[in-house]
Amino acid sequence: MRKPDPSGKNNNGNKLMRKGLWSPEEDEKLMNYMLANGQGCWSDVARNAGLQRCGKSCRLRWINYLRPDLKRGAFSPQEEELILHLHSLLGNRWSQIAARLPGRTDNEIKNFWNSTIKKRLKIINSSSTSSPNTSDSSSEPRDVMGAGLMSQNIVAMCMDSSSSSIQAMAMNQYMIHPFPMLKHDLAMSDASGYANAVPPCTAQLGLTGNGFYGNHGSFGGGNIGAEGELFIPPLESVSIEESFKTEDFTDRNPNSHPHDNMNSSINHCNNINKVENVAEFENHWEGDDLRVGEWDLEELMKDVSSFPFLDHYQVD
DNA sequence: AACTCTGACAACCGCAAATCT
DNA sequence: GAGATTTGCGGTTGTCAGAGT
Numbered sequence: 061m062r063k064p065d066p067s068g069k070n071n072n073g074n075k076l077m078r079k080g081l082w083s084p085e086e087d088e089k090l091m092n093y094m095l096a097n098g099q100g101c102w103s104d105v106a107r108n109a110g111l112q113r114c115g116k117s118c119r120l121r122w123i124n125y126l127r128p129d130l131k132r133g134a135f136s137p138q139e140e141e142l143i144l145h146l147h148s149l150l151g152n153r154w155s156q157i158a159a160r161l162p163g164r165t166d167n168e169i170k171n172f173w174n175s176t177i178k179k180r181l182k183i184i185n186s187s188s189t190s191s192p193n194t195s196d197s198s199s200e201p202r203d204v205m206g207a208g209l210m211s212q213n214i215v216a217m218c219m220d221s222s223s224s225s226i227q228a229m230a231m232n233q234y235m236i237h238p239f240p241m242l243k244h245d246l247a248m249s250d251a252s253g254y255a256n257a258v259p260p261c262t263a264q265l266g267l268t269g270n271g272f273y274g275n276h277g278s279f280g281g282g283n284i285g286a287e288g289e290l291f292i293p294p295l296e297s298v299s300i301e302e303s304f305k306t307e308d309f310t311d312r313n314p315n316s317h318p319h320d321n322m323n324s325s326i327n328h329c330n331n332i333n334k335v336e337n338v339a340e341f342e343n344h345w346e347g348d349d350l351r352v353g354e355w356d357l358e359e360l361m362k363d364v365s366s367f368p369f370l371d372h373y374q375v376d
Numbered sequence: 377a378a379c380t381c382t383g384a385c386a387a388c389c390g391c392a393a394a395t396c397t
Numbered sequence: 398g399a400g401a402t403t404t405g406c407g408g409t410t411g412t413c414a415g416a417g418t
Contacts, residue, residue: 081386081412101403119404120387155406170407171385179383 077106077114082121086111090118091126124167131163135172143169144177 078086093109099122102115111118124130135143139161146157154166154173161169 079388103403115403116405117387123405124386152407166406167386174408175382175384 077117078112079117082113082125086113087121087126090121094122094126124165127165129163130165135164139164143173147173147177 082090089109089111090105093105097105097108099105102119104115105111106113106115106118109118113121142161143157146160150156152170154170158164158166158169
């Protein structure tokens with residue numbers, strides 16, 4: 061971590077914006093300001109909150125660390141799985157992946173990917189050269205926006221004894237079909253021969269007859285087109301604002317932190333950007349054959365359907 | 377006990393798009 | 398319409414802490 065620069069000056073000795081780690085006092089200032097005034101122009105926030113930080117830095121600090129709706133701690137197996145899948149579809153669009161993972165930031169996901177999953181990829185990349193099976197692209201699901209790496213990712217995770225989540229799944233499932241949720245989809249749509257040969261993985265992943273994530277609005281159950289196109293899950297539906305009202309943020313910040321004691325006041329925050337429902341996408345989701353490569357990502361970002369397996373994020 | 381390695385993560389940087397003047 | 402400013406994103410770096418040697 062960068063140490064806070066106590067001088068508050070730049071290399072020329074001029075009084076300039078602070079850099080480096082945020083001190084607890086700075087965090088408190090920013091938090092108090094945000095709770096009292098809400099989000100406005102970030103340079104104004106920095107100025108008015110009495111912080112010698114640039115607006116950009118304040119924004120980053122708020123989004124990645126201070127935001128009350130953040131869910132800290134390790135990624136759950138479901139989240140890992142979801143990240144993998146979303147990355148296979150979206151690539152390094154961390155912000156869009158994060159938009160589908162409640163309480164997670166793009167930075168967090170990016171770090172997780174770069175530190176954990178990339179290493180697993182390395183393993184498979186080094187081992188795949190000696191494994192003829194992994195090079196047989198004909199048995200892969202259709203490569204959609206980089207999804208060709210998908211099976212390698214998963215296989216790598218299965219090979220990695222440190223994998224906490226993927227390993228929980230039956231390894232042979234992955235060896236036959238790297239992504240059970242998609243396999244099921246493919247099987248349902250008869251998109252590829254091998255898909256039909258393998259029963260859907262239901263025990264660990266909560267597959268239902270209607271698809272991996274439930275009925276419509278899920279990965280499964282008709283979200284794969286006749287040609288095997290993959291579909292991206294919709295954005296989750298819980299609004300940050302509602303989360304504030306119902307969540308005990310102290311519980312969600314297990315890490316000891318200087319401003320944990322501010323959590324009790326967080327519920328009053330009413331100025332967080334709210335994810336809004338967009339009925340238009342619902343219509344797409346239920347009716348149209350929306351395909352990867354065709355969807356308007358901007359539209360998707362506005363949508364808020366939910367993942368059944370992420371129910372614990374939802375506000376009743 | 378001391379040193380090295382590695383994972384995790386906070387934060388910075390540069391760029392591009394959006395918005396404002 | 399042009400330039401300035403702000404915002405958002407993805408890539409990268411730097412540091413701490415724990416594990417391993």
